[in-house]
Amino acid sequence: MYDYCIIGGGIVGLATAMKLLERRPGASLLLLEKEARVASHQTGHNSGVIHAGIYYAPGSLKAKLCTAGARATREFCTTHDIPFDLCGKLIVATNSVEMRRIDALYERAAANGLKLERVGSSDLRALEPNIAGDGALLSPETGIVDYRLISQKMAELLVAAGASLRCNTKVDHIAEDESAVTIGAGGNTWRARRLVACTGLQSDRLARLAGAKVGFRIVPFRGEYFRLPSDKSDLVRHLIYPAPDPDLPFLGIHLTRMIDGSITVGPNAVLGLSREGYPKLSFNLRDAFDLASFGGFWKLVAGNRKHALSELRNSLWKRGYLEECRKYCPSLMLDDLQPYEAGIRAQAVTPKGEAIHDFLFVKTPRTLHVCNAPSPAATSALPIGEMIAVECLEKV
Numbered sequence: 001m002y003d004y005c006i007i008g009g010g011i012v013g014l015a016t017a018m019k020l021l022e023r024r025p026g027a028s029l030l031l032l033e034k035e036a037r038v039a040s041h042q043t044g045h046n047s048g049v050i051h052a053g054i055y056y057a058p059g060s061l062k063a064k065l066c067t068a069g070a071r072a073t074r075e076f077c078t079t080h081d082i083p084f085d086l087c088g089k090l091i092v093a094t095n096s097v098e099m100r101r102i103d104a105l106y107e108r109a110a111a112n113g114l115k116l117e118r119v120g121s122s123d124l125r126a127l128e129p130n131i132a133g134d135g136a137l138l139s140p141e142t143g144i145v146d147y148r149l150i151s152q153k154m155a156e157l158l159v160a161a162g163a164s165l166r167c168n169t170k171v172d173h174i175a176e177d178e179s180a181v182t183i184g185a186g187g188n189t190w191r192a193r194r195l196v197a198c199t200g201l202q203s204d205r206l207a208r209l210a211g212a213k214v215g216f217r218i219v220p221f222r223g224e225y226f227r228l229p230s231d232k233s234d235l236v237r238h239l240i241y242p243a244p245d246p247d248l249p250f251l252g253i254h255l256t257r258m259i260d261g262s263i264t265v266g267p268n269a270v271l272g273l274s275r276e277g278y279p280k281l282s283f284n285l286r287d288a289f290d291l292a293s294f295g296g297f298w299k300l301v302a303g304n305r306k307h308a309l310s311e312l313r314n315s316l317w318k319r320g321y322l323e324e325c326r327k328y329c330p331s332l333m334l335d336d337l338q339p340y341e342a343g344i345r346a347q348a349v350t351p352k353g354e355a356i357h358d359f360l361f362v363k364t365p366r367t368l369h370v371c372n373a374p375s376p377a378a379t380s381a382l383p384i385g386e387m388i389a390v391e392c393l394e395k396v
Contacts, residue, residue: 002028002164004392005183005192007171007206009033010043011147011378012370013198014154015385021161023389029163030190032183034170039151041276042200043378045343047225047256047264050074050084050143051376054091055244055251058111061359062376065387067112069380070141076382077145080153087257089142089239090119092133092328098243102137105244114141130235130331142239146259147378174210174367181210181366194392195367201275201346207369212362216348216371217294219355220275220287221250223267223345224315226337233261235329242328248307253324264340265325265332270315271301271308278342280315299353348372359384368392 003024006017009031017031035041050073053066077084093099109116117138119127124136159165173184174195181195197206204218228235240255250269257263273291274284291297301308314320318337325332348356348371360372368388377384 001180002030002190002192003194004029005181005190005195006031006198007183007195008198008200009035009038009151009155009165009167010041010198010200011039011151011154011381012373012384013196014038014151014158015381016196016198016388017158017163017385018154018161019382019385019389020392021158021163023393026162029158030192031158031163031165032169032171032185033165033167036167038155038167039148042343042346043151044148045278045341046147046375046378047267047343048144048146048258049089049239049256049376049379050086050145051379052089052114052139052141053112053376054105054109054114054116054137054139056112058108062357062374062380063112065359065380065383066376067114068383069376070143072382073145073150073379074143076150076153082145082149082153083259084143084145085257085259086141086143087238089139089241090124090128090131091137091139091241091243092124092131093135093243094133094327096134099134101243101246102135104246106137109137109139114139128236128238128240131240131328132330133328138238144239144257144259171206171209174206176211176364176366193366196388196392197367197369198373199369200373201344203346203369203371204348207362207371210364210367210369212364212367212369214362214371216350216356216360217290217296218275219291219297219300219347219349220272221345221347222270222272222278223343224270224280224321225264225266225340225342226321227340228263228265228336229338230262232336233263235263235331240328248304253321255325255329265337266340267343268311268314268321268324269345270311272344275344275346278344280342294349294351296349296351296353300349300355303353345374346372347374
């Protein structure tokens with residue numbers, strides 16, 4: 001009998017396990033991951049940004065966790081000699097509409113306790129000679145890191161603390177009774193007093209498997225990236241983001257410096273027909289059927305059809321993708337957009353077709369399911385893990 005079982009070896013699952021053992025040294029803990037290594041899905045396919053918490057509604061769980069998470073991420077990296085860089089981020093406005101958007105964003109950031117700097121067009125050109133815009137906001141606290149390295153270090157610390165980590169273990173059975181939870185995977189079974197599932201793209205399915213009431217559905221969105229050639233690695237000094245459209249759930253295509261010195265361009269947001277299909281045009285029959293049979297999906301599409309068609313067009317037509325980038329980086333050419341692996345975002349959607357933008361947790365008496373962990377989940381992983389650990393300790 002284990003004290004705790006964690007399903008999911010992404011950064012949120014690893015952070016939760018680590019915080020549980022920090023608060024209860026000597027507890028027995030089992031972590032199950034269906035892939036051959038940790039951080040194989042959303043954690044290992046994101047842009048590597050340490051977010052400062054600019055965009056999120058004041059008082060929201062996102063805003064609170066991101067601010068704490070950015071600080072905790074930097075401290076973890078410093079303690080364990082993991083490279084990171086506070087390179088800063090510029091949010092660039094290219095017309096009067098976008099200038100009004102970044103003015104509103106400035107006020108929101110201030111309400112979240114963040115200090116942004118207003119940058120005029122001439123100062124923007126001085127900061128970033130290859131970027132054009134009417135103005136920008138500078139976030140000096142935004143940084144970059146490799147979350148796979150953080151996850152690998154967390155896994156090492158867990159094993160050193162006595163946890164049992166099993167990869168290549170896909171859970172196919174969860175049964176809860178008054179005293180414990182039984183977890184099954186390919187004929188193997190374990191018992192644990194408490195179960196926490198941090199399973200991202202599969203979170204709705206694992207919650208249903210555990211008998212939880214699940215009204216939402218996970219809708220996968222592919223984020224397609226390109227990488228700039230090595231001779232363009234000094235194109236920008238900061239992360240370059242467009243002014244976000246408040247009517248859209250995603251931040252738009254941006255230039256991201258990576259911790260390895262390269263620069264990526266992206267992501268867009270295209271509906272995925274396979275929850276874990278990273279190549280373009282991937283298709284999974286079960287995943288596609290889940291979408292087609294869910295009324296909330298069709299309502300989501302109907303409410304965002306103009307944007308969805310634009311994203312699909314740019315996915316299929318590379319020049320359209322390029323034009324999105326050239327709004328603020330006019331020197332980019334078509335040949336600069338070189339292949340790079342896509343990521344897939346797990347977006348929880350309600351039956352009314354509404355995208356859930358904050359964190360979502362579903363519970364039974366002995367299980368807790370992290371069912372929506374949108375960006376900035378990687379940045380916020382340590383305080384999310386702390387919050388879950390506190391709840392688990394209260395109930396065991």
